[in-house]
Amino acid sequence: MLKKIIINNYLYEYEVRGQGQPFWLFLHGFMGSHADFANIKPQGTCIYLNLLGFGQKQPIIAKTRMTIQSQVQDLAQILTELAIDKVNLVGYSMGGRLAIAFTLTYPTMIEQLFLESTTAGIGSAIKRQARQISDQQKAQQIRKLGLENFVTNWEQLPLFATQTMLTTEQRIFMHQQRISHNKLNVANSLEMMGTGQQPNYWPKLANLQVKTVIIVGAFDQKFTTIGKQMAELLPNSQLVVMQGAGHNVHFEQPNAYSEVLARSEN
Numbered sequence: 001m002l003k004k005i006i007i008n009n010y011l012y013e014y015e016v017r018g019q020g021q022p023f024w025l026f027l028h029g030f031m032g033s034h035a036d037f038a039n040i041k042p043q044g045t046c047i048y049l050n051l052l053g054f055g056q057k058q059p060i061i062a063k064t065r066m067t068i069q070s071q072v073q074d075l076a077q078i079l080t081e082l083a084i085d086k087v088n089l090v091g092y093s094m095g096g097r098l099a100i101a102f103t104l105t106y107p108t109m110i111e112q113l114f115l116e117s118t119t120a121g122i123g124s125a126i127k128r129q130a131r132q133i134s135d136q137q138k139a140q141q142i143r144k145l146g147l148e149n150f151v152t153n154w155e156q157l158p159l160f161a162t163q164t165m166l167t168t169e170q171r172i173f174m175h176q177q178r179i180s181h182n183k184l185n186v187a188n189s190l191e192m193m194g195t196g197q198q199p200n201y202w203p204k205l206a207n208l209q210v211k212t213v214i215i216v217g218a219f220d221q222k223f224t225t226i227g228k229q230m231a232e233l234l235p236n237s238q239l240v241v242m243q244g245a246g247h248n249v250h251f252e253q254p255n256a257y258s259e260v261l262a263r264s265e266n
Contacts, residue, residue, distance in 0.1 A: 027095030162246030
């Protein structure tokens with residue numbers, strides 16, 4: 001059953017599994033939800049959060065509320081309200097970008113950081129502006145044509161090619177999850193929380209002392225390269241390249257993914 005907590009006048013939804021130490025907080029990717037990590041259950045207390053604006057029947061969120069900086073402050077308040085001083089923070093894709101921003105802002109609240117298929121931003125100002133334009137175009141497509149059309153095209157991206165190897169049940173779950181959100185929130189998220197709007201965190205990685213595990217899928221060449229680059233800059237990091245997986249490692253290889261989390265506690 002989903003629990004609810006009001007943070008800055010927004011009703012966040014989350015699920016809790018397990019008990020005791022350590023505490024884990026899982027942040028899903030774009031068009032995902034808390035259910036993304038249903039098969040990932042490390043020892044301790046696991047909190048699976050629906051990020052701002054995502055989930056079924058959510059109200060329209062103002063664009064200014066969707067920024068990464070605003071969501072960092074929300075996460076800090078959530079952990080404070082739940083009386084959690086330190087957490088193992090796990091972020092996938094968009095959730096990973098938020099996890100980086102949070103850890104840079106509140107490093108003392110992080111026990112360990114797990115970054116799956118994510119990036120520290122776009123270093124080139126020209127490329128960052130081009131990505132902003134691309135995200136704005138996608139957002140307009142969502143507003144005009146709706147999520148069903150957008151998601152159908154989204155699922156054809158090479159990034160998700162490996163998901164054709166999943167079961168029919170898994171593919172249906174993922175599709176239904178993606179189209180279940182409020183389309184305006186999805187569009188606003190793209191414009192305000194997309195990679196193009198994310199600050200360039202690359203120069204700050206060398207100063208981040210938190211123990212970090214970077215997880216990428218072997219079939220995802222783009223993010224494998226990005227993961228290697230981040231691992232070279234982060235002073236206390238480990239890179240895990242997961243065989244048999246593409247971009248969405250935790251969904252495609254949940255058992256191997258869970259083993260990585262379990263090993264980190266030893």
